[in-house]
Amino acid sequence: MSAPAVLTAEVAAVRELARELVAITTRPWTLMEVCGGQTHAIVRWGLDQLLPPGLKLIHGPGCPVCVTPAATIDAARTLARRPEVILCSYGDMLRVPGSATGGDEPGDLLGVRAAGGDVRLLTSPLEALALARRHPDRQVVFLAVGFETTAPATALLVRQGMASGVANLSLLAAHVRVPPAMAAILTAEGNQVQGFLAAGHVCAVMGTTELEHLVDRHRVPVVVSGFEPLDLMRGLVACVRQLERGEARVANAYGRVVRQQGNPAARALLESVFEAVDRPWRGFGVIPGGGLGLRAPFRSLEAEARFADLQGGPAEAVEPVGVCISGSILQGRARPVDCPAFAGACTPEHPLGAPMVSSEGACAAYHRYGRRG
Amino acid sequence: MAEPDPLATPRIQLAHGGGGTLMQQLIDGELRRLYADPDQVLHDAARLSLPHGHLAFSTDSYVVHPLEFEGGDIGSLAVTGTANDLAMAGARPLVLSLGLILEEGLEMALLRRIVASLVDAARRCGVTIVTGDTKVVERGKGDGAFLNTSGIGLLQVDDPIDPLAIVPGDQLLVSGDLGRHGVAILAARHGLDLQPPLASDCMPLWPAVEALLAAGVRLHCLRDLTRGGLASALQELAAPNALELQIEEERLPVVEPVRRTCALLGFDPLHLANEGRFLAVVPEADRERALAVLAPAGGTWIGRVAAGPPLGRVLLRTPFGSERVLIPLSGELLPRIC
Numbered sequence: 262m263s264a265p266a267v268l269t270a271e272v273a274a275v276r277e278l279a280r281e282l283v284a285i286t287t288r289p290w291t292l293m294e295v296c297g298g299q300t301h302a303i304v305r306w307g308l309d310q311l312l313p314p315g316l317k318l319i320h321g322p323g324c325p326v327c328v329t330p331a332a333t334i335d336a337a338r339t340l341a342r343r344p345e346v347i348l349c350s351y352g353d354m355l356r357v358p359g360s361a362t363g364g365d366e367p368g369d370l371l372g373v374r375a376a377g378g379d380v381r382l383l384t385s386p387l388e389a390l391a392l393a394r395r396h397p398d399r400q401v402v403f404l405a406v407g408f409e410t411t412a413p414a415t416a417l418l419v420r421q422g423m424a425s426g427v428a429n430l431s432l433l434a435a436h437v438r439v440p441p442a443m444a445a446i447l448t449a450e451g452n453q454v455q456g457f458l459a460a461g462h463v464c465a466v467m468g469t470t471e472l473e474h475l476v477d478r479h480r481v482p483v484v485v486s487g488f489e490p491l492d493l494m495r496g497l498v499a500c501v502r503q504l505e506r507g508e509a510r511v512a513n514a515y516g517r518v519v520r521q522q523g524n525p526a527a528r529a530l531l532e533s534v535f536e537a538v539d540r541p542w543r544g545f546g547v548i549p550g551g552g553l554g555l556r557a558p559f560r561s562l563e564a565e566a567r568f569a570d571l572q573g574g575p576a577e578a579v580e581p582v583g584v585c586i587s588g589s590i591l592q593g594r595a596r597p598v599d600c601p602a603f604a605g606a607c608t609p610e611h612p613l614g615a616p617m618v619s620s621e622g623a624c625a626a627y628h629r630y631g632r633r634g
Numbered sequence: 635m636a637e638p639d640p641l642a643t644p645r646i647q648l649a650h651g652g653g654g655t656l657m658q659q660l661i662d663g664e665l666r667r668l669y670a671d672p673d674q675v676l677h678d679a680a681r682l683s684l685p686h687g688h689l690a691f692s693t694d695s696y697v698v699h700p701l702e703f704e705g706g707d708i709g710s711l712a713v714t715g716t717a718n719d720l721a722m723a724g725a726r727p728l729v730l731s732l733g734l735i736l737e738e739g740l741e742m743a744l745l746r747r748i749v750a751s752l753v754d755a756a757r758r759c760g761v762t763i764v765t766g767d768t769k770v771v772e773r774g775k776g777d778g779a780f781l782n783t784s785g786i787g788l789l790q791v792d793d794p795i796d797p798l799a800i801v802p803g804d805q806l807l808v809s810g811d812l813g814r815h816g817v818a819i820l821a822a823r824h825g826l827d828l829q830p831p832l833a834s835d836c837m838p839l840w841p842a843v844e845a846l847l848a849a850g851v852r853l854h855c856l857r858d859l860t861r862g863g864l865a866s867a868l869q870e871l872a873a874p875n876a877l878e879l880q881i882e883e884e885r886l887p888v889v890e891p892v893r894r895t896c897a898l899l900g901f902d903p904l905h906l907a908n909e910g911r912f913l914a915v916v917p918e919a920d921r922e923r924a925l926a927v928l929a930p931a932g933g934t935w936i937g938r939v940a941a942g943p944p945l946g947r948v949l950l951r952t953p954f955g956s957e958r959v960l961i962p963l964s965g966e967l968l969p970r971i972c
Contacts, residue, residue: 628961629961
C-alpha cells in the first residue's frame with residue numbers, strides 16, 4: 262500500500278555510485294554545483310556525507326532570486342509605491358530585501374504592499390497581460406527574473422504584449438544568463454572550482470553549445486546534471502572521472518531530459534526577444550554578457566522607458582549592509598554556516614540576505630535541513 | 635429551462651442567529667438532528683451522567699478552508715479532531731459540545747451537508763453531542779463556518795500518557811501512511827485535479843488506541859499528527875526530555891500520490907497534516923505487540939529514542955546512510971488546514 266519516500270532501486274544505485282566515487286578519487290577536488298535546486302537536493306539527502314574526504318562541493322549562485330541586484334528591487338519598490346502601478350512578480354521575489362532601509366517599512370516588496378502599494382504574485386508571466394487588460398486605467402509592471410529557464414515565458418509575454426497593443430504593460434527585465442557567471446567564477450582571484458555540475462534545466466532549454474565554449478576557454482570539466490540524488494551522483498562520478506584523467510569536456514549526465522540542441526522552440530523565442538547584455542549580479546558586480554536585455558524592437562516595453570523615476574543610468578549592484586555575507590556565499594567563497602547571522606539574526610522569517618529568502622537559496626537549504634555548523 | 639436564481643438559494647441570514655423565529659427554524663429544521671436526545675437543544679446546559687473514574691477534557695477550534703474536501707469536511711474534522719485528542723490521552727471519547735459560528739450568506743445546503751457529516755462522525759467516534767451554540771456573523775467577517783468542539787472522555791490508563799514518560803530505548807511507531815489530509819486540502823484549495831482523487835485520512839483513533847491497550851502495550855506517549863505533521867510532533871516530544879529521536883527515513887510510509895504531489899509542490903510529507911494518524915512511543919519490549927496491532931492498518935516502526943542534547947533533537951537517517959537534523963517547519967506554513 263505505502264512506499265518509502267525513495268525507491269529502493271534508487272537507493273541501491275546511489276550507494277553504488279558513492280562507492281565508485283570513493284574508489285576513483287585519488288586526490289582532493291573541488292567542484293561546484295551551479296544550481297540552487299541541486300544544492301537543496303544535496304543538503305536534503307545529505308549526499309555530501311557520502312563523498313570521499315578530499316572531494317569538496319561548493320554551492321553555486323544558481324538562484325535567480327538571489328542574484329537579482331538590490332538596486333533592481335529598489336526600482337521595483339519605487340514603482341510599486343506609485344498609485345497607478347500594479348507591480349507583479351514571482352512569490353520569492355516579493356520577500357527579498359533591497360538596499361533601502363530606514364523608516365519602519367521592511368525593505369522588500371511585501372513591505373510596500375503593507376504600506377498600501379499594489380503588489381501581486383504571479384505564477385505565469387502571461388497573467389501580467391491579463392492584468393493589464395483587466396485594468397486599462399492602471400500601469401502593470403512585471404518584474405521579470407530568472408535564468409534561461411523562465412526567460413522564454415517572459416519572451417512570450419513580450420511578443421503577446423506587443424501584438425495586443427496594450428499601452429499599460431511594461432517590464433523590469435532582470436533575466437540573467439548562467440554560463441557567463443560560471444566564467445566569472447573561474448576567472449575570479451582565488452578561484453577554487455575545478456569542475457562544474459551544470460544546471461540541468463538551463464541546458465534543457467539552451468542545450469550544451471554555450472558550455473562547450475566555456476570548456477574550450479577555461480579547460481574545466483562541465484557535467485550537465487539533474488536534481489534527484491541519482492542524477493547528482495552520476496554527475497559527480499562523471500566529473501571526478503574527467504578530473505582524474507586530466508580531461509576537460511562537456512558531458513551530459515542528465516540525458517533523460519537534456520538534448521545537445523536544447524529546446525529549439527524555446528531558444529528561438531528567447532533569442533527573438535532578448536540579447537545578451539552586461540548586467541550586475543548580486544554578490545558579483547557586473548558580469549559581461551551576464552544578463553538578457555530586450556532587443557531594440559521591444560524596448561518600448563521597458564519600465565525604464567515609461568517611468569522617469571527609473572532614469573539615471575543602470576542600477577549598481579548594492580550589497581546588503583551589516584553582517585550578512587551573502588555576496589561571498591553566492592560566489593562560493595563561504596558557506597552559510599560561516600555567516601555570523603546564520604540561523605540567529607537571519608532566518609527564513611527575518612531574512613537579511615536573498616539566499617535565506619529564496620526556496621533555492623543556499624542559506625535557506627542549510628536552514629531548512631538543520632545544518633548548523 | 636431557466637438557470638436557478640442564485641438569490642433564491644436559501645442562505646444563512648443574520649437573523650438566523652438573532653434568537654427569533656428564524657433561529658428557531660434553523661434549530662428545528664437543521665440542528666436538532668445533531669443531538670441524540672433532541673430535547674437537549676432546549677436547555678442552557680447539558681446534564682451528564684458519566685461513569686466513575688478519571689476524565690480527560692479537551693477543546694479545539696476548526697477554521698479549515700475550503701469547508702469541504704476529498705474525504706471529509708469541517709464537520710467530520712471537528713468531531714474527529716477533538717475525539718482524537720481525547721484518545722491521545724488514553725481516554726475513550728464520550729460527549730462533545732459544538733459551537734457553530736456561521737457567516738451570513740452560507741448556503742443552507744452546505745450547512746445541511748456539514749450537519750450530516752457531524753452526525754455521521756459522532757456515530758463513528760462513539761460520541762454524543764450534548765450541548766451547543768450557534769452564532770451568525772456578518773458577511774465578510776467569517777469564512778463560511780468556524781466550528782469549536784470540546785469533549786470529555788473517560789481515561790482508560792493508570793499511568794499518564796505523557797511526553798515526560800518517554801525514555802531512551804523507547805520505540806517509535808506511526809499508525810499509517812503520512813500526508814493524505816494535507817494533500818487533500820492542498821488539492822481542494824488549489825484546484826489540483828489529482829487522478830484518482832486522494833481522500834483525507836480523517837478517521838477516529840480511539841479504536842486503535844483501545845486495541846493497543848487491550849493487547850497489553852504500555853503506551854509511554856501518543857501524539858496525533860495534525861497541524862505540522864510528523865515533524866512537529868517529533869520536535870515537541872524531543873525537547874522536554876532532552877531526547878534524540880532517531881528516524882529511519884526509509885521506513886516512513888508515504889503513498890505514491892502523496893510523494894508525487896509533494897515532489898511537484900516542494901512540500902515534505904513529514905510536514906503535512908494528518909487527521910487520522912498518530913505516533914505511538916512504546917517500550918522496546920512492547921514494540922512487536924504494538925506492531926501486530928497497528929500493521930494491518932498500515933502502521934509501521936519508524937525509529938527509536940536515545941539520550942540527546944539539552945534541547946533535544948530529531949535526527950533523520952536518509953536511505954543513503956547520511957543524516958540530517960529535522961527542524962520545525964518555518965516560513966512556509968500552510969495556513970488553516972485543520
